[in-house]
Amino acid sequence: MAVRFKKSLREIKILDHTQGFNEKRLNFEFRFDPLTRRRARIMSLKFKVPVPPDIEKTVEKSLEYPCPFCEANVENMTPKFFPPFIPEGRIKFEEAVVFPNFMPYGQNNAVTVFSKDHFVGLAHFSEETLANGFLAAQSFFKRVYKKNIKNKYFSINWNYMPPSGASLIHPHLHLMADRDPSDYHDLILKRGKRFWKKFKVNYWNDLIKEEKRLEQRFLGETGNICWLLYFAPKGMMFDVMGVFVNELSLLEIPPAGFQEFARGLQKIFLYLAKNNLMSFNLTIFSGLKEKDYFWTHARLTPRFVIPPMNTSDINFTGLLHDESLSIIKPEDVCQEMKAFF
Numbered sequence: 411m412a413v414r415f416k417k418s419l420r421e422i423k424i425l426d427h428t429q430g431f432n433e434k435r436l437n438f439e440f441r442f443d444p445l446t447r448r449r450a451r452i453m454s455l456k457f458k459v460p461v462p463p464d465i466e467k468t469v470e471k472s473l474e475y476p477c478p479f480c481e482a483n484v485e486n487m488t489p490k491f492f493p494p495f496i497p498e499g500r501i502k503f504e505e506a507v508v509f510p511n512f513m514p515y516g517q518n519n520a521v522t523v524f525s526k527d528h529f530v531g532l533a534h535f536s537e538e539t540l541a542n543g544f545l546a547a548q549s550f551f552k553r554v555y556k557k558n559i560k561n562k563y564f565s566i567n568w569n570y571m572p573p574s575g576a577s578l579i580h581p582h583l584h585l586m587a588d589r590d591p592s593d594y595h596d597l598i599l600k601r602g603k604r605f606w607k608k609f610k611v612n613y614w615n616d617l618i619k620e621e622k623r624l625e626q627r628f629l630g631e632t633g634n635i636c637w638l639l640y641f642a643p644k645g646m647m648f649d650v651m652g653v654f655v656n657e658l659s660l661l662e663i664p665p666a667g668f669q670e671f672a673r674g675l676q677k678i679f680l681y682l683a684k685n686n687l688m689s690f691n692l693t694i695f696s697g698l699k700e701k702d703y704f705w706t707h708a709r710l711t712p713r714f715v716i717p718p719m720n721t722s723d724i725n726f727t728g729l730l731h732d733e734s735l736s737i738i739k740p741e742d743v744c745q746e747m748k749a750f751f
């Protein structure tokens with residue numbers, strides 16, 4: 411095995427005010443991402459969001475303004491692609507619709523609305539709705555790639571509900587398809603290539619084999635997708651990784667692959683709902699055609715606000731130091747989430 415789970419355990423001594431100022435030992439870990447070597451800090455607080463978020467109130471608030479993604483508005487309140495790129499203006503796949511992003515932050519950015527439903531709770535996403543959204547996204551990527559094969563860096567991104575950065579609660583994806591990858595996408599592509607050259611093995615292949623053997627963070631499989639808790643999370647709670655085994659580019663995933671991916675997401679969504687987590691960020695990072703060193707994979711991290719002050723789960727460590735701080739060990743989460751697989 412080439413993958414290495416490197417960590418460094420640290421201990422601090424304090425005089426504990428809750429125990430008559432007696433000596434207390436506190437622990438945390440430095441972990442090093444096995445691919446990027448970036449450092450993550452992990453505490454072991456056994457934290458749970460204590461009460462379910464008031465979703466009804468959020469949905470109610472969202473209906474005070476017209477939603478551009480609802481069926482009655484989508485034709486008039488969303489832009490169309492410039493012809494001749496997509497002569498029909500928008501891409502439609504079953505209930506899913508793809509149109510250009512009105513907020514310009516990439517050369518070929520688009521939005522996919524999953525369905526006509528304004529709000530879909532985490533426990534209620536059907537396999538069909540999810541898979542159709544991803545297939546609609548793939549259809550957009552194929553068109554962008556056909557226009558110019560330099561547009562080869564694809565990612566499917568999802569902010570679900572306001573704590574994750576979603577300004578609209580109507581479920582939708584953000585599609586990125588550019589000639590320049592994001593900074594992080596670029597990093598993992600380069601490190602994947604370096605790993606391949608150095609160890610003569612694909613990193614994600616090696617990671618899955620090792621996680622299966624260790625049985626500490628491996629969740630299970632849904633068809634061709636392997637699911638695990640990532641050793642060095644980026645989120646404050648945990649990161650789930652879903653790997654499309656042997657799949658290089660998002661352009662090449664067969665419809666069955668997205669259905670299998672959707673089945674895995676449904677299981678994770680149920681876990682989130684059961685644990686009062688109403689929001690998440692998800693990215694599917696695509697590899698490149700014919701480049702065996704990178705397998706397409708997803709990373710999902712729950713987002714939440716901390717009661718009673720609705721404190722953000724993002725703070726200076728991640729934002730300004732570029733170093734994640736997590737409050738739970740992925741191994742502890744895995745024990746609970748495994749039951750859903």
Ligand SMILES: [Zn+2]
Nearest residue numbers: 477480528580
């Ligand atoms: Zn809507």
